Amino acid sequence: MSTHKHPKPTDSELEILQILWEHGPSPVRFVNEQLNQRKEASEPKTGYTTTLKLMQIMTGKGLTQRNTESRTHIYEAIASETETQQHLLQQFVDATFRGSAMKMVMQALGNNSTSQEELDEIKALISKIEGKDEA
Amino acid sequence: MSTHKHPKPTDSELEILQILWEHGPSPVRFVNEQLNQRKEASEPKTGYTTTLKLMQIMTGKGLTQRNTESRTHIYEAIASETETQQHLLQQFVDATFRGSAMKMVMQALGNNSTSQEELDEIKALISKIEGKDEA
DNA sequence: TTGACCTTACGAAAACTTTCGTATATACTT
DNA sequence: AAGTATATACGAAAGTTTTCGTAAGGTCAA
Numbered sequence: 001m002s003t004h005k006h007p008k009p010t011d012s013e014l015e016i017l018q019i020l021w022e023h024g025p026s027p028v029r030f031v032n033e034q035l036n037q038r039k040e041a042s043e044p045k046t047g048y049t050t051t052l053k054l055m056q057i058m059t060g061k062g063l064t065q066r067n068t069e070s071r072t073h074i075y076e077a078i079a080s081e082t083e084t085q086q087h088l089l090q091q092f093v094d095a096t097f098r099g100s101a102m103k104m105v106m107q108a109l110g111n112n113s114t115s116q117e118e119l120d121e122i123k124a125l126i127s128k129i130e131g132k133d134e135a
Numbered sequence: 136m137s138t139h140k141h142p143k144p145t146d147s148e149l150e151i152l153q154i155l156w157e158h159g160p161s162p163v164r165f166v167n168e169q170l171n172q173r174k175e176a177s178e179p180k181t182g183y184t185t186t187l188k189l190m191q192i193m194t195g196k197g198l199t200q201r202n203t204e205s206r207t208h209i210y211e212a213i214a215s216e217t218e219t220q221q222h223l224l225q226q227f228v229d230a231t232f233r234g235s236a237m238k239m240v241m242q243a244l245g246n247n248s249t250s251q252e253e254l255d256e257i258k259a260l261i262s263k264i265e266g267k268d269e270a
Numbered sequence: 271t272t273g274a275c276c277t278t279a280c281g282a283a284a285a286c287t288t289t290c291g292t293a294t295a296t297a298c299t300t
Numbered sequence: 301a302a303g304t305a306t307a308t309a310c311g312a313a314a315g316t317t318t319t320c321g322t323a324a325g326g327t328c329a330a
Contacts, residue, residue, distance in 0.1 A: 010317065014230055022233075028277090030329065050319050052278070058316090071277060086240060088231050093243075095149055095225050101243045102253050107220060108228075108236045109260055118237050119261050125244055126254050145287065164306085185289050187308070192287090206296065206307055277326070283317070289312100296307070 005081070006087050007061045012054060016079050017063065019086065025067070025076035028052045141214075141222050142196045147189060152198065152212050152219065160202070160211035163187045 019034045020026060032051040039045065055075050058064045067074040077084075089101075097104045104113060109122075144152060154169045155161060167186040174180065190210050193199045202209040212219075224236075232239045244257075 012231065012318065018233060035210065046318090047320060049278090049280095049321080053280080053320085054318075056279080068278095073278075082242070085231055086246060088227075088238065089242060090149060092223075092227050092231075093147065096220055096227075098153065102223065102249070102256065104220075105240050105243050105257065106260060107217070107224060108240050109257070109264065111221060113236070116265070119265060121237065122240065122244070122257070123261060126258060129244065129249065130251070130254060131260075147288065163308090181288090182290060183306095184291080184308090184310095188290085188310080189288075191309080203308095208308075272319105272330095275327085276327090277324100279323085279325105281323105282319100282321090285317080287314100289311070289314070291312090292310090294307100294309085295304105298305080299303085300301100 007063060008088070009058070009063055013058055013063060014088075016051070016054060016058065017081075020075060020077040021081040022065065025074045027072045028055055029072075031055065031075070033051070055092070106109055142198060143223070143226065144193070144198055144219070148193055148198060151186070151189060151193065152216075155199065155212040156216040160209045162207045162209055163190055164207075166190065166210070201265065 015035060016031055019031050023030070023034070028051055029048070032046060032048050035051060035134050036045045037090070055064060055066075059066055059075070064075045064077060065078055079087075093099060093104055150170060151166055154166050158165070158169070163186055164183070167181060167183050170186060171180045190199060190201075194201055194210070198213060199210050200213055201211070214222075228234060228236050228239055
């Protein structure tokens, strides 16, 4: 048993976490339905017990916790979405952009179509950051 | 043989690609040394044949190609670093930020300490993007 | 009560990734 | 020529993740 504070979720685990973050504490059945709903018609559906097993494993790892009072267990994510994003972002930047968050941001902005509203948002954020040091 | 245009590299494969991108076409021995060099003293070194095997697999997947003219094969990445980053970034944003590159950028900027120079760079890039539509 | 339908638990197969031992061959040195 | 060092190839063990079959039991309605 590892005492890692931030066990890195696998891809499948992350998919489940997304659903828990979006919909709040949920039973296995619901998560499984959501999971299959977002799949292409071509790809195979995930079996119910597969999802169940995964969520049990996640609870063992400390990624989720569950309320077992009623027969139908209710699962919820332990770490917040933002917290987890922060952590995964760090790892991703290290692995893919050799640690340069800037390079990543530049690529994200430069490449795809970012709307004017979004650019304004970023400008506002930058102003806020720049303002911090002053006064 | 799959005909995937963008086979997603595994974590280990990505480490090897980093080295190939940074140093250009290289033999296995060199890649293996670089790999071990960037490890903590505590973690175990990767054996030579392990790296060799990995690079052979990568060639099979279409991630690398090799020149076998001399006895010592020279490997190189097929996709460029930028191209691969673009692709992985897309997948990462989908998996971790539910597709919102904006949310990711905001977190990357808002959280860690971004220097004034970097902020200036971003501002310049935004201006450039905004300028595109105008006359 | 019986049967249909649901739940969790869990072992283990299947699939994928990483590691390494060993065979075989080529080159270099003395 | 013989011995040492280094190369590729490759099977298979070891490790991890994902999938599912099946067992065991609870709930509910007719």
